[in-house]
Amino acid sequence: MKKHIVMLPGDGIGPEVMDSAKMVLNTIAEEFSHSFTFESQDIGGIAIDRQGTPLPAETSAACKKADAVLLGAVGGPKWDSNPSHLRPERGLLGIRKELGLFANLRPIKGFEKLLHASPLKEEVVKGSDLLIVRELTGGLYFGTPSERRDNGQSAVDTLFYSRAEIERIVDKAFQCAKQRRGQLTSVDKANVLESSKLWREVVEEKRQQYPDVAVEHVLVDAAAMKLITNPSQFDVIVTENMFGDILSDEASVLTGSLGMLPSASLREDGFGLYEPVHGSAPDIAGKGTANPVAMILSAAMMLRHSFGLNEEANVIEETVESILNGGFHTADIKAAGGQKVGTKEMTQKIIDSIKTRNAAN
Numbered sequence: 199m200k201k202h203i204v205m206l207p208g209d210g211i212g213p214e215v216m217d218s219a220k221m222v223l224n225t226i227a228e229e230f231s232h233s234f235t236f237e238s239q240d241i242g243g244i245a246i247d248r249q250g251t252p253l254p255a256e257t258s259a260a261c262k263k264a265d266a267v268l269l270g271a272v273g274g275p276k277w278d279s280n281p282s283h284l285r286p287e288r289g290l291l292g293i294r295k296e297l298g299l300f301a302n303l304r305p306i307k308g309f310e311k312l313l314h315a316s317p318l319k320e321e322v323v324k325g326s327d328l329l330i331v332r333e334l335t336g337g338l339y340f341g342t343p344s345e346r347r348d349n350g351q352s353a354v355d356t357l358f359y360s361r362a363e364i365e366r367i368v369d370k371a372f373q374c375a376k377q378r379r380g381q382l383t384s385v386d387k388a389n390v391l392e393s394s395k396l397w398r399e400v401v402e403e404k405r406q407q408y409p410d411v412a413v414e415h416v417l418v419d420a421a422a423m424k425l426i427t428n429p430s431q432f433d434v435i436v437t438e439n440m441f442g443d444i445l446s447d448e449a450s451v452l453t454g455s456l457g458m459l460p461s462a463s464l465r466e467d468g469f470g471l472y473e474p475v476h477g478s479a480p481d482i483a484g485k486g487t488a489n490p491v492a493m494i495l496s497a498a499m500m501l502r503h504s505f506g507l508n509e510e511a512n513v514i515e516e517t518v519e520s521i522l523n524g525g526f527h528t529a530d531i532k533a534a535g536g537q538k539v540g541t542k543e544m545t546q547k548i549i550d551s552i553k554t555r556n557a558a559n
């Protein structure tokens with residue numbers, strides 16, 4: 199299979215973990231006789247520095263022509279006091295919107311041997327395996343216009359959702375639930391927000407089309423509590439943009455680190471951009487200690503969702519799991535025992551293991 203992949207490494211640890219994903223994909227290409235070509239483009243802070251804008255036209259054009267896009271992370275202290283239109287994060291929001299990537303799938307599953315690495319009790323984390331379906335191109339992030347008033351002394355952001363925007367994400371979540379354990383939790387703030395009331399109405403209508411999916415509604419504050427007191431009660435969670443952003447970082451503690459969570463940002467026709475849940479981690483950038491697992495697992499999601507390469511995706515996921523279960527992990531994982539390794543060693547372990555495994559088969 200021949201595929202052209204646009205890489206947007208971005209800032210901070212973005213380029214470090216992107217290197218890891220590229221090496222793993224090259225190994226998969228060799229082992230399974232595929233041809234993956236890569237093209238790197240600027241986004242975020244580096245794009246501001248080099249081209250004066252967080253989302254250059256050339257970057258958008260390259261993404262639109264690609265078979266799939268991989269994104270590292272954007273942002274950092276260097277650009278934190280820039281005006282809004284010159285923030286790295288604008289580049290990320292811009293590309294999601296331009297490409298129509300409304301569905302962000304964030305799977306969260308702890309690895310057996312690392313359950314004790316979570317700050318939560320092992321018996322709480324055990325058995326948790328959930329998927330957060332986050333709406334990605336609406337809500338507070340895109341309400342118009344965000345602005346300052348009263349000479350800058352007041353500010354407004356708008357939480358807007360149309361019925362059509364809610365319908366397509368809820369539909370996606372029902373489909374995911376149907377393929378998993380048939381349980382959907384819709385998270386909202388319907389006791390206060392009008393947009394949440396509409397959200398609930400849409401979920402109630404949609405459930406008629408999916409009689410074999412069990413549906414519950416949970417308010418976001420309670421959901422935040424339940425996620426870390428009894429996470430195994432959840433299968434698929436569907437929620438609006440900002441609730442999903444916050445709940446997914448919270449859910450990362452189930453796995454022991456934010457550096458473990460991959461995601462897929464998908465369009466209606468299946469086109470996708472794949473990005474770890476974590477950010478540019480300025481505190482560890484350049485140190486060679488970043489956890490590449492979230493980015494590598496995002497590449498595996500690309501193989502599965504965009505290219506239909508299920509076996510290859512499984513190989514990456516199973517190999518990552520075997521290396522972690524074998525005791526190797528980066529410094530962000532607070533596991534007892536095992537061996538602490540850097541980004542490059544972790545990546546090499548995964549690559550060697552993929553090669554050995556294939557040679558044995």
Ligand code: NAD
Binds near residue numbers: 271274474476477
């Ligand atoms: P962050 O996710 O970058 O880091 C939070 C903490 O987790 C840090 O202590 C960091 O070292 C650690 N961490 C994150 N990923 C890790 C990894 N792969 N390996 C090891 N440790 C890891 O969040 P933040 O510090 O709040 O934000 C930093 C910058 O990143 C900000 O500019 C923010 O806007 C941006 N950001 C970007 C994205 C993205 O590009 N998708 C996502 C979140 C935050």
Ligand code: IPM
Binds near residue numbers: 273
């Ligand atoms: C994420 C990030 C982004 C978001 C930021 C950097 C704009 O936190 O992908 O989770 O809020 O969507």
Ligand code: MN
Binds near residue numbers: 443444447
């Ligand atoms: Mn986030």
